[in-house]
Amino acid sequence: MTDFFELLKTRRSIRQFQDKEVSLETIQEIIEECCLAPSAANRQPWKFIVIQNQDFIKQISDESKKNILAYIEQNPGSPSKQYEMAMRNPDFNVFYNAPSLVFIIGPKDAANLYVDCTLAACYFMFCASARGLGTCWVGLGTSLLDPELLDRMGVPEDHKIVAPIILGHPKGIPGIPERMKPDIIKIIP
Amino acid sequence: MTDFFELLKTRRSIRQFQDKEVSLETIQEIIEECCLAPSAANRQPWKFIVIQNQDFIKQISDESKKNILAYIEQNPGSPSKQYEMAMRNPDFNVFYNAPSLVFIIGPKDAANLYVDCTLAACYFMFCASARGLGTCWVGLGTSLLDPELLDRMGVPEDHKIVAPIILGHPKGIPGIPERMKPDIIKIIP
Numbered sequence: 001m002t003d004f005f006e007l008l009k010t011r012r013s014i015r016q017f018q019d020k021e022v023s024l025e026t027i028q029e030i031i032e033e034c035c036l037a038p039s040a041a042n043r044q045p046w047k048f049i050v051i052q053n054q055d056f057i058k059q060i061s062d063e064s065k066k067n068i069l070a071y072i073e074q075n076p077g078s079p080s081k082q083y084e085m086a087m088r089n090p091d092f093n094v095f096y097n098a099p100s101l102v103f104i105i106g107p108k109d110a111a112n113l114y115v116d117c118t119l120a121a122c123y124f125m126f127c128a129s130a131r132g133l134g135t136c137w138v139g140l141g142t143s144l145l146d147p148e149l150l151d152r153m154g155v156p157e158d159h160k161i162v163a164p165i166i167l168g169h170p171k172g173i174p175g176i177p178e179r180m181k182p183d184i185i186k187i188i189p
Numbered sequence: 190m191t192d193f194f195e196l197l198k199t200r201r202s203i204r205q206f207q208d209k210e211v212s213l214e215t216i217q218e219i220i221e222e223c224c225l226a227p228s229a230a231n232r233q234p235w236k237f238i239v240i241q242n243q244d245f246i247k248q249i250s251d252e253s254k255k256n257i258l259a260y261i262e263q264n265p266g267s268p269s270k271q272y273e274m275a276m277r278n279p280d281f282n283v284f285y286n287a288p289s290l291v292f293i294i295g296p297k298d299a300a301n302l303y304v305d306c307t308l309a310a311c312y313f314m315f316c317a318s319a320r321g322l323g324t325c326w327v328g329l330g331t332s333l334l335d336p337e338l339l340d341r342m343g344v345p346e347d348h349k350i351v352a353p354i355i356l357g358h359p360k361g362i363p364g365i366p367e368r369m370k371p372d373i374i375k376i377i378p
Contacts, residue, residue: 004191004319008312013227024376031371037311038202040328041268047372056377079230079300105374111268112328114303115351122226122311123197130193139229139301154375162304182220183236185294186343187213188245 002130010173011126014134015096017168022100022133024050027167030131031102034123040112046120049103049154057101060144060153061094067143083140094140098166101141103153108160117162124165134170137163191319199362200315203323204285206357211289211322213239216356219320220291223312229301235309238292238343246290249333249342250283256332272329283329287355290330292342297349306351313354323359326352 031048039045051057065087072080072087086092095101102124104117125135141164144150147157155161220237228234240246254276261269261276275281284290293310295302314324330353333339336346344350 001190002193004193004196004315007193008222008225008316011225024378028371028373031373033197035368035371036197036200036365038314038326042366044369047374049375049377050373051377053377115307115326118304118307119311122308125227126193126315127197137227137304153377156374176225177231179224180233182217182224184217184220184239185236185345186238188238188240188242188342189213 011129013136014170016171017098020169030127033127034120037119037123039116045106045110046117051101064094064143095166098168100167102165104163105159105161121163136166200318202325203359205360206287209358219316222316223309226308226312228305234295234299235306240290253283253332284355287357289356291354293352294348294350310352325355
């Protein structure tokens with residue numbers, strides 16, 4: 001038994017991982033479960049790419065860092081500026097050296113692509129956490145432009161990456177980042 | 190105890206409700222819990238509107254139907270065409286006569302508005318389901334244009350509706366709409 005309300009309160013974004021693989025079988029199970037997410041008109045536009053090769057994950061991280069730095073140079077006033085130092089650090093891996101990286105992608109022209117793939121991603125993160133695994137949605141991991149790299153990753157040209165999720169055995173469970181009081185702007189009884 | 194894996198398998202989109210209110214206190218608890226969702230840079234751009242007035246929900250449904258019909262007339266080849274008959278039926282309520290309707294909205298200029306609000310919506314639906322309540326994300330409920338109605342709803346001009354979610358006590362739990370086999374397009378070991 002995994003109590004949902006316990007899971008709700010203890011699930012965290014994890015950025016530090018044990019030096020221990022997650023089996024492909026487990027990842028496939030989690031992917032199968034996350035396809036239970038609802039989607040607009042039950043269209044299920046989500047597709048998955050699983051990467052467990054550390055060298056390749058590093059290459060994707062490097063491509064992401066290059067593009068984010070170029071963006072910061074062109075937009076020095078953007079909030080991405082806060083990432084500049086990390087992006088210039090050759091040792092920093094945007095995927096936090098996680099043993100596994102899963103991309104949830106879908107057709108660019110799917111009507112509710114972001115919503116549907118985010119629902120699947122949310123399910124993915126709960127299903128991983130319910131197994132004691134840790135995940136983090138790495139937004140920086142969507143900044144990929146190199147067509148040759150995208151091709152090696154298996155991203156079709158007419159598809160878009162929605163959710164890059166890292167996955168591994170957590171080194172520890174960090175405290176909860178502070179939440180604001182819920183902003184209920186109107187109640188109409 | 191609410192077993193997560195049981196919840197995962199039994200949560201459904203619910204479109205038939207008992208004639209029984211959900212207390213505002215329960216809705217506020219669910220909203221508080223759904224704010225435990227992760228968000229980009231922990232920015233939590235989500236805000237909430239709770240509507241429990243049946244006449245007002247009907248007015249919002251009517252505005253939605255009017256706009257969807259206008260869209261279908263201008264775009265007769267669009268997939269929305271499938272909704273035309275329902276939209277022309279004066280008895281059809283896009284919110285399925287649910288006792289409660291919650292809108293998750295956020296600032297139009299928030300960088301990850303759709304992803305962040307969808308994560309909160311996913312949490313909301315799990316938290317409701319874990320209490321034996323039923324929800325359905327009603328995409329048609331975003332088709333609202335009338336500034337006067339939006340003002341009465343409490344939607345600020347610079348905000349956008351991401352998730353209209355109906356909530357109530359389910360009349361029954363329908364079977365699972367068929368899922369496709371997960372499409373893992375590439376595994377890089």
